[in-house]
Structure formats: C-alpha cells, structure tokens
Amino acid sequence: MAFTFAQTHSMSDDEFLLLRDCIYAHCGIYFAQDSKYILEKRLSSRLTDLNLPTFNDYYHYLKYSRNKEHELTDIMDVITTNETYFFREAFQLKAFSDEIIPELIKSKAAQGNRSLRIWSAGCSTGEEPYTIAMLLSTMPELSGWKTEIIGTDISQKVLLQARRAIYGKSSFRAIEENDLQRFFHQQDDGYKVNDSIRELVTIHHLNLFDTHRLTMLGKVDLIFCRNVIIYFDQASKKRVIESFHSALYDGGFLLLGHSESLMNITTQFTLRHFKNDMIYQKPDRLFAGGSL
Ligand SMILES: C[S@@+](CC[C@H](N)C(=O)[O-])C[C@H]1O[C@@H](n2cnc3c(N)ncnc32)[C@H](O)[C@@H]1O
Numbered sequence: 645m646a647f648t649f650a651q652t653h654s655m656s657d658d659e660f661l662l663l664r665d666c667i668y669a670h671c672g673i674y675f676a677q678d679s680k681y682i683l684e685k686r687l688s689s690r691l692t693d694l695n696l697p698t699f700n701d702y703y704h705y706l707k708y709s710r711n712k713e714h715e716l717t718d719i720m721d722v723i724t725t726n727e728t729y730f731f732r733e734a735f736q737l738k739a740f741s742d743e744i745i746p747e748l749i750k751s752k753a754a755q756g757n758r759s760l761r762i763w764s765a766g767c768s769t770g771e772e773p774y775t776i777a778m779l780l781s782t783m784p785e786l787s788g789w790k791t792e793i794i795g796t797d798i799s800q801k802v803l804l805q806a807r808r809a810i811y812g813k814s815s816f817r818a819i820e821e822n823d824l825q826r827f828f829h830q831q832d833d834g835y836k837v838n839d840s841i842r843e844l845v846t847i848h849h850l851n852l853f854d855t856h857r858l859t860m861l862g863k864v865d866l867i868f869c870r871n872v873i874i875y876f877d878q879a880s881k882k883r884v885i886e887s888f889h890s891a892l893y894d895g896g897f898l899l900l901g902h903s904e905s906l907m908n909i910t911t912q913f914t915l916r917h918f919k920n921d922m923i924y925q926k927p928d929r930l931f932a933g934g935s936l
Contacts, residue, residue: 653691655684659699663687666706667723670716671798672853672880686722690715721801725875728768730775730811731818733870733902739920740866741779744897748865749785751895759790761864763891765852766872767795770806770845771815774837776868777844778827794861796850806847809837852884863893870901881909889913895928 655663660680667683668674675683687702696702706715731737748760760780764773773795780791797803812834816824828835850857852872867888873881888898889912898913900906906913906924913924 652685652688653699655680655687655699659703660684662703663699663706666703666716667719668877668880670853671720671723671851672876672884673723674875674877674880683723687719689722690719717800720799724799724802726768726799726802727871728771729815729817729819730771730778731820731823732772732775734818736870736899736902736921736923737775737779739918739923740776740899741783743918743920744866744923745780745783746785748897749789752865758788760786760792760866761862762791762793763861763864763867764793764795765850765867765869765888767797767802767806767847768799769802769811769815770795770809770837770847771811772868772870773806773845773847774809774827774841777841778823780844781827781841791844793845794864795845795847796852796861798849798851800849803847803849809842810834811837852887853880855887858887858891861891864891864896865893866897866899867892868899870899870904872901873904874901878908885910885912889926892926894926896926898924898926900924 657677657680660675660677660683663683664675684699687699691697691699691702694702694705696705706712709715745760752758752760762776762780764776767773773793776793780786780793795806797806810831810833811828816835824835827838827841829838830836850861852858869884869888873884876884885898885906889910892898906915912926914927916923916925
C-alpha cells in the first residue's frame with residue numbers, strides 16, 4: 645500500500661476514541677487524549693487514498709470492510725514509532741557481552757547444550773538484532789555454538805528495511821569507526837551489513853499481541869525488548885511481559901530500554917545487579933534467587 649501525503653482531515657473527539665480503541669485492541673499501543681492530533685495526522689492520508697470523507701467512515705472501514713485485517717496491518721507502518729540505531733545503550737550492551745553471555749555460556753555448557761536463541765522483540769529496521777549478531781560474532785568462546793537471533797516487528801515497512809540491511813547516517817550515531825569497517829561494506833546507497841552477520845539473524849513479522857503466533861516462536865534464552873513497551877498502557881505492558889515470561893527458559897534474561905522497568909507490572913522477574921547495568925532475569929526454578 646502506498647501512503648500519500650494529503651491535507652489533514654479533522655478528527656472529532658468521538659472519532660478519536662473509536663479509532664484509538666480499535667488500534668489499542670489490535671496492538672496495545674495507547675494514544676492518550678492529548679495525542680489526538682498525532683492520530684489525525686498519521687491517518688489522514690488513508691481517508692484520501694480510500695476516498696472516505698470522514699474519520700467515522702474510516703472507522704467503519706477498519707471495523708467492517710472485507711479489507712479490515714489488511715488495513716489494520718498496513719496502518720501499523722504509520723502508527724508506530726521506529727526510532728533506532730546501531731549499538732544503542734552502550735552500558736547495557738557491555739553487560740550483555742561481558743557478563744550475561746559468559747554466564748549463559750557457562751550454565752548451558754554445563755547442561756551439554758551449545759545453542760543460544762536471542763529475540764529482539766520490536767526490532768524496527770534491524771539495527772538491534774544486527775548489533776547483537778556483531779557482538780556475538782566477536783566471541784571466540786561461542787565458536788561451535790548454534791546461535792540464532794530472531795528480529796520481529798509489527799510494521800511490515802521497517803521489516804523490509806531490516807531484510808535489506810542497508811543503512812545511512814542516522815543509524816550510525818553510536819558506532820565506532822572500526823566496527824563500521826569490520827561489519828559493513830559501502831555501496832552506492834549506503835552501508836550494507838556483511839553476510840557473515842546477516843546469516844545469524846532472521847527477521848519475521850509478529851504482533852506482540854498475537855498470543856497464538858508468539859507461542860510458535862519457541863523458547864529463547866534472552867529477550868531484548870527496548871523502547872517498545874513505552875507506547876503501551878499498563879494492561880498492555882502486563883500482557884506482553886507475561887508472554888515474555890512464558891517465552892524465556894528458566895534463568896533467561898529480559899533487557900528493557902533504559903527508561904523502562906517492571907515496577908507495578910510484575911514480580912515474576914529478579915532484578916540482577918551486574919557491574920555494567922541492572923538486568924531482569926526469570927528465576928531458575930532449581931536455584932531460586934536469581935543466579936543460574
Ligand atoms: C522505537 S522502536 C525500538 C527499536 C529497537 N528495539 C530499539 O530500541 O532501538 C519500537 C518498535 O516497536 C514496534 N512495535 C510496537 N508495538 C508492537 C507490537 N504490538 N508488536 C510488535 N512490535 C511492535 C514498532 O513497530 C517499532 O518498530
């Protein structure tokens with residue numbers, strides 16, 4: 645679907661509430677009353693494209709037309725905020741590389757298990773899962789291990805970019821020059837992630853509210869879900885965090901964005917104090933108290 649830029653149609657308060665609730669039920673993203681203008685601006689082009697005079701007509705289209713599922717899926721490209729970049733949140737990444745991964749390697753190797761599954765939930769254009777792959781690729785202790793990084797997002801548009809893996813300046817605001825040289829090659833249209841990194845990552849379309857499809861993902865050792873739940877209300881956060889708890893192996897880790905916490909959401913995770921950062925862990929049933 646091509647979104648055209650059009651004049652902004654005017655949205656009444658009632659229309660806002662109808663559309664807001666429809667979007668919320670689909671993906672958990674919650675637009676507060678004072679953000680009506682955002683929805684009005686982001687959805688206006690759909691009225692133009694579909695030749696619908698009012699947002700009320702558009703609500704009926706979204707709710708009852710034969711295309712309703714497609715339309716809801718497609719508007720996620722304009723509803724979501726997709727800001728991201730390589731090597732975001734350096735302290736957390738240092739805790740990941742220097743403390744968490746060595747701990748996971750030790751505990752999994754002790755069980756005779758030499759595989760690692762990491763999920764980047766809400767991966768946007770792919771900078772996060774590729775950063776994880778770059779960090780893992782430099783660890784000799786993982787040689788001979790089966791490592792899998794799964795990137796998922798609700799917006800098809802960002803996933804196309806993630807699969808293309810070609811990036812411009814704004815993705816590189818936190819990268820060091822030698823990492824740029826090591827993990828990318830320059831093309832006419834930007835810097836492309838090297839194949840050796842890309843092959844560690846798979847990219848999939850997934851709505852974190854689609855509980856059935858979430859279970860098909862299988863169990864993982866670690867989840868990055870950074871700067872995603874900030875757009876959810878408390879009930880949505882609880883629902884998604886519950887799904888993460890089920891998806892993690894006992895002793896697995898959950899890495900949220902630096903402004904996010906599980907306070908007032910759940911007590912099912914332990915907050916571990918590492919040297920570089922504080923990270924949530926699903927307690928191991930055998931060694932309750934946090935350590936693996
Ligand atoms: C701000 S980006 C964060 C990207 C990356 N995790 C980071 O921290 O740099 C938030 C992403 O979450 C995705 N998202 C929002 N709601 C979602 C949902 N219900 N299911 C899956 N992805 C969702 C958006 O499409 C967007 O790409």
